[in-house]
Amino acid sequence: xxxxxxxxxFIVERDKDKCISCQVCCRMxxxxxxxxxRERDQVDTLSGRCVGCHFCENFCPTGALTVRxxxxxxxxxxxxxxxxxxxxxxxxxxGGVLLTGMGCDQPFPIYWDHILLNASQxxxxxxxxxxxxxxxxxxxxxxxxxxxxxxxxxxxxxxRLKNKLEKxxxxxxxxxxxAMSYGSISLNACKSLAWxxxxxxxxxxxxEGGLHRDLYPYGANTIVQVAxxxxxxxxxxxxxxxxxxxxxxxxxKPGIGGHLPGEKVDEEVSRTxxxxxxxxxxxxxxxxxxxxxxxxxxxxxxxxxxxxxxxxVGVKIxxxxxxxPIATGVVRAGADFVTIDxxxxxxxxxxxxxxxxVGIPIELAxxxxxxxxxxxxxxxxxxxxxxxxxxxxxxxxxAIALGxxxxxxxxxxxxxxxxxxxxxxxxxxxxxGIATQDPFLTxxxxxxxxARRLVNLLRxxxxxxxxxxxxxxxxxxxxxxxxxxxxxxxxLSDTELKILGxxxxxxxx
Amino acid sequence: xxxxxxxxxxxMGCRLCEIHCLVQHSKSKQIIKAYKGEFPKPLPRVLVEExxxxxxxxxxxxxxxxxxLEACMTxxxxxxxxxxxxxxxxDKCVGCWMCIMVCPLGVIARRREGKKAASKCDLCAGExxxxxxxxxxxxxxxxxxx
Numbered sequence: 001x002x003x004x005x006x007x008x009x010f011i012v013e014r015d016k017d018k019c020i021s022c023q024v025c026c027r028m029x030x031x032x033x034x035x036x037x038r039e040r041d042q043v044d045t046l047s048g049r050c051v052g053c054h055f056c057e058n059f060c061p062t063g064a065l066t067v068r069x070x071x072x073x074x075x076x077x078x079x080x081x082x083x084x085x086x087x088x089x090x091x092x093x094x095g096g097v098l099l100t101g102m103g104c105d106q107p108f109p110i111y112w113d114h115i116l117l118n119a120s121q122x123x124x125x126x127x128x129x130x131x132x133x134x135x136x137x138x139x140x141x142x143x144x145x146x147x148x149x150x151x152x153x154x155x156x157x158x159x160r161l162k163n164k165l166e167k168x169x170x171x172x173x174x175x176x177x178x179a180m181s182y183g184s185i186s187l188n189a190c191k192s193l194a195w196x197x198x199x200x201x202x203x204x205x206x207x208e209g210g211l212h213r214d215l216y217p218y219g220a221n222t223i224v225q226v227a228x229x230x231x232x233x234x235x236x237x238x239x240x241x242x243x244x245x246x247x248x249x250x251x252x253k254p255g256i257g258g259h260l261p262g263e264k265v266d267e268e269v270s271r272t273x274x275x276x277x278x279x280x281x282x283x284x285x286x287x288x289x290x291x292x293x294x295x296x297x298x299x300x301x302x303x304x305x306x307x308x309x310x311x312x313v314g315v316k317i318x319x320x321x322x323x324x325p326i327a328t329g330v331v332r333a334g335a336d337f338v339t340i341d342x343x344x345x346x347x348x349x350x351x352x353x354x355x356x357x358v359g360i361p362i363e364l365a366x367x368x369x370x371x372x373x374x375x376x377x378x379x380x381x382x383x384x385x386x387x388x389x390x391x392x393x394x395x396x397x398x399a400i401a402l403g404x405x406x407x408x409x410x411x412x413x414x415x416x417x418x419x420x421x422x423x424x425x426x427x428x429x430x431x432x433g434i435a436t437q438d439p440f441l442t443x444x445x446x447x448x449x450x451a452r453r454l455v456n457l458l459r460x461x462x463x464x465x466x467x468x469x470x471x472x473x474x475x476x477x478x479x480x481x482x483x484x485x486x487x488x489x490x491x492l493s494d495t496e497l498k499i500l501g502x503x504x505x506x507x508x509x
Numbered sequence: 510x511x512x513x514x515x516x517x518x519x520x521m522g523c524r525l526c527e528i529h530c531l532v533q534h535s536k537s538k539q540i541i542k543a544y545k546g547e548f549p550k551p552l553p554r555v556l557v558e559e560x561x562x563x564x565x566x567x568x569x570x571x572x573x574x575x576x577x578l579e580a581c582m583t584x585x586x587x588x589x590x591x592x593x594x595x596x597x598x599x600d601k602c603v604g605c606w607m608c609i610m611v612c613p614l615g616v617i618a619r620r621r622e623g624k625k626a627a628s629k630c631d632l633c634a635g636e637x638x639x640x641x642x643x644x645x646x647x648x649x650x651x652x653x654x655x
Contacts, residue, residue: 020544439562446519
C-alpha cells in the first residue's frame with residue numbers, strides 16, 4: 001500500500017493584505033512552519049508542521065495570522081473520528097507508542113461543572129471581603145488529636161498549649177505550584193515559579209528533577225520531591241526544601257514512571273539530576289524499595305530521620321480506583337500530607353493511551369479520600385492536597401469544600417506563563433520557552449515577567465475565593481474545608497452524589 | 510538621563526523592535542501602509558545583533574562622551590537639552606558621514622528616504638517610552654534612569 005500522508009491538525013491562514021513579510025513568524029516558529037521566499041518577497045506556511053501553539057499568531061504585528069483546526073473531515077462516524085484515524089496512521093508508520101503532553105483532553109465528565117456553591121440570603125449575613133478581614137492562611141501538616149491547655153485562669157486567660165505541634169507549612173493562600181521538574185521545564189520556568197511562590201508566600205515543587213543551584217535561595221518556599229528515579233536527591237537537596245514529597249504516582253500516567261528524553265538533558269540538567277549529558281532520564285514505574293505500606297513507612301521515616309524531623313514529609317499518589325484505602329495506608333505510614341493527582345493532571349511526556357484512559361477524576365477522589373479518612377478518625381493526621389486540572393478559583397473553592405486542604409496548580413500556572421496547551425511538551429521544542437532546554441527557546445521566558453504573571457494569578461484567584469467565601473458568610477477558609485453543605489450537585493446520578501457526599505440542587509439543609 | 514538598557518539574556522530575536530521603529534519613523538506611522546505603501550521604506554534605527562543563540566537589540570547609546578558630536582562639522586548632531594539624547598538636525602546635516610565613521614557601535618546609518626542625512630535613534634522624541642521598548646514582548650530592552 002502507498003504511504004498515507006497524515007492530514008495536518010491545523011491550518012494557518014495568512015491574510016495576504018495584512019502580511020508585511022516582516023518574517024517574525026519565520027524567526028519564531030521552532031517547527032519551521034513559516035518559510036520566507038526571498039524571490040517572491042513572501043512568507044509561505046507549511047501547515048503540516050504547525051502544532052497549534054499560537055506563538056506566531058500572538059506575535060504577528062499586523063494580526064495577519066490565524067491558526068485554525070483543519071476543517072477537513074472524514075465521513076461522519078460516531079465510532080471512528082479524525083483523531084483515531086490519525087493515531088492509527090501514525091502508529092502504522094512508526095510502530096511506536098504515541099506520546100503526548102499536558103493532561104487528559106478526552107470528554108470525561110468534569111464534576112466541577114456539575115457542582116454549585118451556596119450563598120447567604122437574609123437569615124445569615126454575607127461578608128464583604130473588602131471591608132472585613134478574610135482568612136485564607138492554610139497550614140499543611142499533621143495536626144494533634146486534641147489540644148491540651150495548661151495553666152491560666154478559670155476563663156482560660158493566660159493558658160498555654162501543652163501539645164508540641166508538628167512542623168507545618170504555612171501558605172498565604174490554599175494554592176501551590178505542582179511538581180514540574182527542571183528538565184521537563186526550563187530553568188526560567190522554574191525560576192518564575194520559585195520567585196512567585198516566595199513572593200506570595202506559598203510553595204512550588206521541584207518535581208523529580210533535583211534543585212538547580214540558582215534555586216537554593218528559595219528553599220524556604222520549595223517542596224523537594226523524591227521520586228522513583230531518585231534524580232538529584234542528596235543530603236543538601238533534602239535539607240534545602242521546606243518539605244519533602246515522595247512521588248509514587250502522577251495523575252497523567254498512573255502506574256508508570258517518568259521519561260525525560262535525552263535531547264532535553266543538557267549540561268545543567270545533567271549536573272542537577274546527576275546523570276550523563278544526553279541520556280534519557282527514565283524513572284522506574286515503582287520505587288524499587290517500596291512494595292508495601294511498611295516499605296513506604298521506612299522511606300518516610302528515613303527522610304524524616306535524615307532531616308531531623310524538621311520538615312513535613314508527604315506522599316503523592318495518583319487518583320486510581322482504590323485511592324481512598326491507599327490514602328489511609330499512606331497516612332498510617334506516617335505521611336504528613338497526601339497529594340492526590342487526578343485524571344486531568346498534566347505531564348511533560350506520557351503515552352497517550354495511558355493519559356487518556358487511566359485514573360479517576362479528582363473530584364470523586366477528594367470526596368472519597370476525605371470521607372474515608374474521617375470514617376477512620378485519622379483525617380487530622382495528614383493534610384490532603386488535590387491536584388489535576390484546576391482551571392478557575394471556582395474549581396479550587398469546590399475542592400476545598402469537598403475536603404481538600406489545598407490544591408496544586410500546574411497547567412494553570414503554565415498557561416499564565418504563555419502555554420497554549422499544544423500538548424507537544426515531549427518534543428522539547430516549546431515555542432513559549434517553557435517545556436524546552438534549547439537555549440534559543442528558553443530565553444523567550446523572562447522569569448521577571450513570568451513571576452509577575454504568576455503572582456497576579458494567585459492574587460486574582462485569592463480575591464475571588466475571598467469573594468465567594470464572603471458570599472457564603474464564611475470568613476476563614478478553615479470553616480469551608482470539608483463543608484460539603486456548601487455544595488449542591490446538578491445533573492448528577494444518585495451514586496455520584498453519594499460518592500461526592502453532596503445533596504442535589506434544590507434540596508435544603 | 511533615561512536610557513535604553515539591554516537585557517540580552519531575554520532577547521528572543523523576533524525583531525519586533527526593528528519593525529515598530531521603522532513604523533514610528535515612517536510618514537504614515539501605520540504599520541501596513543509603512544511597509545506596503547512607502548518607498549523607499551525608512552530604515553529601522555535599532556538593529557538586532559545575533560550570533561548563535563545570543564541576540565540583543567542595539568541602538569544609539571547616546572554616549573556621555575559622544576564621538577559623533579565631536580566629528581559633526583555642521584553641528585547638526587547635538588544633544589537635546591531636555592532628554593539628553595543625541596539628535597540629528599536633518600536640515601543642517603550635509604551627509605559627510607563622519608559620524609558613521611567615528612561611531613564605535615555602528616548604530617548610525619544613511620537615510621534611505623527623503624533628504625541625504627544621517628539616520629539614528631532619537632529615543633522616539635515625543636513618545637514617553639521609545640516604541641522599541643514599548644513593543645518588546647519579553648522586556649529584553651527597558652527604559653531606565655541610568
